[in-house]
Amino acid sequence: MPFDGPSKMYPYKCNSCGLEQEVEDIVIDAFIASMEYKHGEMPKLECPCGETLLYNPMKSPPKGR
Numbered sequence: 001m002p003f004d005g006p007s008k009m010y011p012y013k014c015n016s017c018g019l020e021q022e023v024e025d026i027v028i029d030a031f032i033a034s035m036e037y038k039h040g041e042m043p044k045l046e047c048p049c050g051e052t053l054l055y056n057p058m059k060s061p062p063k064g065r
Contacts, residue, residue, distance in 0.1 A: 010042065016051035023053075 009022040023045065031043040042055035
């Protein structure tokens with residue numbers, strides 16, 4: 001896969017502990033490729049607190065490309 005410039009960063013947030021984290025597009029792409037998901041939905045990730053990190057589009061648009 002050719003290098004396509006800087007990565008996009010997507011805002012995620014845990015509704016349990018409040019952690020906000022920027023997740024790189026390569027991580028999102030890997031999750032989408034390895035699991036079943038509904039087209040157009042962002043994958044849910046595991047928070048260090050043990051709960052779920054959810055895509056938080058209200059924070060800011062993706063940075064990068």
